[in-house]
Amino acid sequence: xxxRNAVIALALVAAALSAGCESAGALKGVQIGxxxxxxxxxxxxxxxxxxxxxxxxxGKGVAETLLGASPLLDDAQVQRYxxxxxxxxAQQSERPNLPWHFAVxxxxxxxxxxxxxGNIIITTGMLRVLRNESELAGVLGHEVAHAVRKHHLxxxxxxxxxxxxxxxxxxxxxxxxxxxxxxxxIGPTKELYARGLDKSDEFEADRMGVVLAARAGYDPWGLPNxxxxxxxxxxxxxxxxxxxxxHPAPSARLEKLAAAMGQSFDAMQGRxxxxxxxxxxxxxxxxxx
Amino acid sequence: xxxQWAIALPLLLCAGLAGAAGSxxxxxxxxxxxxxxxxAETVIKLPERTPVEIVARQGPWMQVKAQGKRGYVRMxxxxxxxxxxxxxxxxxxxxxxxxxxxxxxxxxxxxTGVRGFDEQGLKDAQPDPAAFERMAGYAISADQAxxxxxxxxxxxxxxxxxxxxxxxxxxARR
Numbered sequence: 001x002x003x004r005n006a007v008i009a010l011a012l013v014a015a016a017l018s019a020g021c022e023s024a025g026a027l028k029g030v031q032i033g034x035x036x037x038x039x040x041x042x043x044x045x046x047x048x049x050x051x052x053x054x055x056x057x058x059g060k061g062v063a064e065t066l067l068g069a070s071p072l073l074d075d076a077q078v079q080r081y082x083x084x085x086x087x088x089x090a091q092q093s094e095r096p097n098l099p100w101h102f103a104v105x106x107x108x109x110x111x112x113x114x115x116x117x118g119n120i121i122i123t124t125g126m127l128r129v130l131r132n133e134s135e136l137a138g139v140l141g142h143e144v145a146h147a148v149r150k151h152h153l154x155x156x157x158x159x160x161x162x163x164x165x166x167x168x169x170x171x172x173x174x175x176x177x178x179x180x181x182x183x184x185x186i187g188p189t190k191e192l193y194a195r196g197l198d199k200s201d202e203f204e205a206d207r208m209g210v211v212l213a214a215r216a217g218y219d220p221w222g223l224p225n226x227x228x229x230x231x232x233x234x235x236x237x238x239x240x241x242x243x244x245x246x247h248p249a250p251s252a253r254l255e256k257l258a259a260a261m262g263q264s265f266d267a268m269q270g271r272x273x274x275x276x277x278x279x280x281x282x283x284x285x286x287x288x289x
Numbered sequence: 290x291x292x293q294w295a296i297a298l299p300l301l302l303c304a305g306l307a308g309a310a311g312s313x314x315x316x317x318x319x320x321x322x323x324x325x326x327x328x329a330e331t332v333i334k335l336p337e338r339t340p341v342e343i344v345a346r347q348g349p350w351m352q353v354k355a356q357g358k359r360g361y362v363r364m365x366x367x368x369x370x371x372x373x374x375x376x377x378x379x380x381x382x383x384x385x386x387x388x389x390x391x392x393x394x395x396x397x398x399x400x401t402g403v404r405g406f407d408e409q410g411l412k413d414a415q416p417d418p419a420a421f422e423r424m425a426g427y428a429i430s431a432d433q434a435x436x437x438x439x440x441x442x443x444x445x446x447x448x449x450x451x452x453x454x455x456x457x458x459x460x461a462r463r
Contacts, residue, residue, distance in 0.1 A: 064421050068414035070406045072423055079427040087434040092445060096431065103424040107405040119424070123406050133441075190411050203453070211450050217443035221348050224365055232311070232369035242407045251316075251368055258365035262455035263327065266349050271443055 052117070055153055056099060059117035062152070063101075065189040066121055070107040073124055073284065078104055081280045085133060086120060086140040092215035093148045102140065110233070111243045113193060114143040116153040124284045125239055129229050133273035137216060138223025142209030149208070151201040155192055196246025206253055207260045219270035224261070227253050311343045313369040321360035325350035332360040341367060 050058075073079065079102075086102040098118040110125040120143045130136050146152060196202075206223065214220035231250035233240045247253070278285070315335050322329040325347055333356060335341075341353040341362065351364040429437070438445070449457040 060421060061416075063424070064416040064418050065414055066406075066411075067420035067424065068417040069410035072420055076427070080429065083427050083429040084434060084437040087429040087431070088438045088443065091431055091434055099425075099428070101424050101428050103420075103427065105406050107407075107410070109405040109407045109410070111406045113406075119421075121406070125406075186414075186416065190414065194408055194411050207453070208450055211448050214448045215446060217438065217445060219348065220448075221346075221364065225346060228364070228367070228369060232313075232371060234371050238407065242411070245408070254365050254368070255316075256453065258363070260451045260453055260455050261349075261365070262451075263349075264451060264455065264457070266327075268348075268448075271441065273441055276441070 056117040059115040062115040063119035070105045073104040073106040114146040118147040133277040134219040134222030135226040137213040137218040141212035145205040145208035220265040325361045
């Protein structure tokens, strides 16, 4: 099964659901790309868990659209380094066996994002404002937490997005069925990543990101320091417009972290690996302080 | 705990000083401590919004200068001044690092910022399956991650998740 087929199946299901199909049973036995559409309809409708292979194909489809926003950084050393840090942090999570992929996008924008099933994108703009590897581990830990807790998957399953998928289907007129259906998934992805998750999901990802980095042996204060840095960037700076629109204010995030972390992490040592971070990211980092 | 800090402090100081800079203010009424411990002597009580100059970052603590005194405050109580971080304004076109900021022996990086991971970039995005394939090509396996961690003295350890109110959560892995 490839991503396109999974996407097609999901879009069909969403259309059926929002069109008011009495039950997903109408689609029972319909197979697209090896996916039982009837069964998937029940899953998307909230009756059952979406199975991991389906989640992985969805995540791939979402990632393909997000990667269309800015080009990958053409630097294998940085890409592998971010993958190594990210994978090691992800190994400390409750879903170590997902096909974790990390990518650095070449963009001045300060941002990071996760898709269902662990495709995580971070921008060169974000790498530039981070001071060391523990801050990177914290930011990646935050994104890993979104995938572990299936925050985006849950958002996509909500009615509004199912409806958008259906609208996309109807809007697409001519052309092959694949094109129609692939088009139908682009809208919900753009809508979700421009609007953002619920604030409670972001606060949870902060709390978990701190712990995942700490479990990985890093200084647990990496993420708080990174968020504190964000608090110093002017909200009208174009570089942070989307990040600030889709996340709670940095000051609120710091306040929530203070309540959750308390003194629990005070005696915990951890690595910052500042030298290595600076060395690997030297070519993309501008001295900002 | 004091003993631990006594050992860790010189290391932390080095790490902190390297990244030190900036100024901000304390969000609420905050004790300025003589040392980075909760039970250390309070040098002075800083009123809400007292300006601080950041000397160093040390885990949960920030060494600061405030009201002419030097001491430590909890880092999560500090908010940075807006002007302190000169993030590059998202340029619409590409640019290269100024020579002065470029480490010796590296070539200038050209950032292709024509499209960015921002609202407009997202709006204009078309699915890029080839980019996903390249992304997947950079993946690190679990075993490779383990090797990477060993090489960086990163030891995995058990840490529970914490709830919003700071209580450790049950059933956490590790």
